[in-house]
Amino acid sequence: MKLTSEEKDMLAGKYGEGVALAMEIQQAIVEAFEPERMVEISRVHVALSNQEADLWFVEKLLKKGNKCRISPTVNPPYNLEYFKNYIEFTQEEVDIIERTRKAYREIGATLTYNCTPYLENNIPRFKEVVAFSESSATPYINSIYGARTNRESAQSALCAAMTGRVPEYGLLLEENRRGQVLVEVEAKIKSDFDYQLLGYTFPRMNDYHDTIPVFVGLPDKISSEALMNLGAQLNTAGAVSLYHIVGYTPEAPNIKAAFQNHQPRNKMVIKDEDIQETYSSISDKKGEIDFALFGCPHLTIKQIEQIVNVLGSRKFSVPFWVCVSNLTKSLARKMGYLDTIKSAGGHLVTETCIDQPCWKFLSGKKGVTDSPKCAYYTKRRNMSFYIADLSRATEAAIKGELR
Amino acid sequence: MRRYRCHKIAKGKAKGEIVISKDPLCFYLVDPKDGQVIEKNHDLEGKSIANKIIVFPGGKGSSVVQADGLYQLQQENNAPIGMIIKYPDTVLVATSIIMNIPLVDKVDEDFYSIIEDDDVIEINADESIISID
Known part of the structure; x- marks a missing residue:
């Protein structure tokens, strides 16, 4: 893969050791996906988790120096001060959360502590290239806004925040965003909750690797909450980071466009009884x-x-x-x-x-x-x-x- | 000895028994204390992945849980020692790189037709070779 001179300098440590480590990890990710180049990004969301691995990694980057080039919004840990009124925490638990919050502050994160940044203060535009982790966020910005992110992990997103770029592969490329499975929804989908079940049903009925569904048969009006639910469940029960709804989402004005003039690899019909079966299974x-x-x-x-x-x-x-x-x-x-x-x-x-x-x-x-x-x-x-x-x-x- | 080509994702070498899963795996739903899969109705439910080489389609679950799950397994010395997948996703790839667990993909279909649980195999990700005794 070709690196620009700036990227080579990052790897060589000219921008500090933290940036170099982040770039080194990104270069290892390159091995898996074999992209041609890195591309600059303009937004990041990190799925902070306040668990040992999360803390270990952010402190590791922090110890090397450097702040994030792109300040990421972050997921919530828990509100220690609020919960202290109701329950007791061990010293270890208090240490972990205090260190986590301190590390993210010092590395330059925007401390939103919220998992729906796409509805509030980290909203990408159509075709904007970004790095978003968090399972409800990734499908929302890809599908509803038509922004471009891969299914980043908390750690790979943090690396992207450090270097200000990501390897260009997967969902960042137009041709990889075409639909794979045509999903005819015959089931009655009305409430926001129905979208939770729909989101859980598709991966249950689908081959694991066909991960971009194209939905037809959904109502004309769909609430933000329903879409938030749909994406969260699609990406939890499966690994769906992008979906299209024909006549609704920006990359699917019609079926042909959703599949970029290709035939669907697979087709399925989701009926009321499929939704019911999902419900009784969970x-x-x-x-x-x-x-x-x-x-x-x-x-x-x-x-x-x-x-x-x-x-x-x-x-x-x-x-x-x-x-x-x-x-x-x-x-x-x-x-x-x-x-x-x-x-x-x-x-x-x-x-x-x-x-x-x-x-x-x-x-x-x-x-x-x-x-x-x-x-x-x-x-x-x-x-x-x-x-x-x-x-x-x-x-x-x-x-x-x-x- | 049989040898198979593979494609390196995360570097390193590992030798050990394999455990095969038809289902994608989320390491958060594995008990760190004994490495047993606790996910309901999972192909590996009740089986241990501790110190094994896992052969599975790929990862699933949210963007933090793979790292959180694997890290806790490593702290208890119950992490898998190598992974062979078919479909790489960024979350699993980044996690295995950061956790230093050898990960490979693109293995010949032949390999899948002869392996069984508990076979001893060796992954050499650096040279893109899997060998079976």
Whole structure:
């Protein structure tokens, strides 16, 4: 692969050892994908995870010196100061989060601590080349905005932030963005929750390596929340970082364009019973719950409104937690939603992910959530879930059981 | 001894028993304490990948969980020692490079037709060769 003289200098350490290490790792990635060159990027999102590997790697780069050339927005760890009021943390847990936050601050990240930067403050334009990790973010910016990112890992995205460029391969190239599987959706897809199940259904029915679905048969109007859900689940249950919706997403004005004049490699029909089968494979339909947890990805202000509308003046009978961005919490406060949820006994918590040590008080318990992704990852923390539409899940938190 | 060509992704050498998975793998859903896969309905559910060479289609899961999962397995000395895949994705590739686990792809179909669980093989990613005793 050809490197520019600036890139050669980066590798040789002329821009500092941190940049050199990042470039060295990027050159190893090159071995796998054999690109022709590196391309400059203009935005980065790093899926900070506040786990040992994340901390180890960011500190390793930091110790070598240098700051990020492109300041990345970052995913949430957990809100230590908020949770301290409710649970005790071990010294080790406190050390890890304090070191993580310090390392990302010192390396020059933009400390958004939010997993939906694509709805708030890191929004790429059509065809903009960027490096985004985070499983709901990558498909959203690729598919809905038509920006170009590969399915970066937290670490490869951080390397890109250091060098300000990425190897040019995969989804950065026009020809690799064409659809592979034509998905005719015959199932009735109405609510935002239906898109969660659709997102989980496609990878279940599909060959692993055909990863760009082209959907037809979806409604004309689709909410941002539905698209956030669809991408998050497609990229969790499978490794789908780009999808097209014919007549809706920018690279798919029609079927021909979506497939770039090629024939689909594969076709499938998704029916109501397929959606039902997905649902029964990931959740029981009803039962008693110990808690409710939402915000994987972070809920939007519209979703908070939906909760408040279901809630009315009633109270929750189980612990009720929602992870949101700072912006959403601030809006909820101004709009009165925060008061309503707080007086019902619920929490809106910022800068927090559902997969963090702050949830240890829920270990061994069974909750309700609207997100299959939330239920999937928290198995590691010995939490289990019923999965239901946000309104039904809110009702369950009031009644103490899902009906 | 049989030898097969492969394509180096992450450098290094490893010799050991193989474990074969039909399903893509997410290292976060592996118990670091014993290397057992805990994902429900996974081809490897209940089997251990500790100190094995894994033969599988590729990775899956979010952008952080592969590194987080593999790092914890390494801390407990239960990480895989090598990986053979068909479909490279950036997350798994970057993770194996950073964690120093040899990773190769593009192996002949012949290789897949003769291997069985627990066979002992050697990956030499640096020379792009896999050998079976």
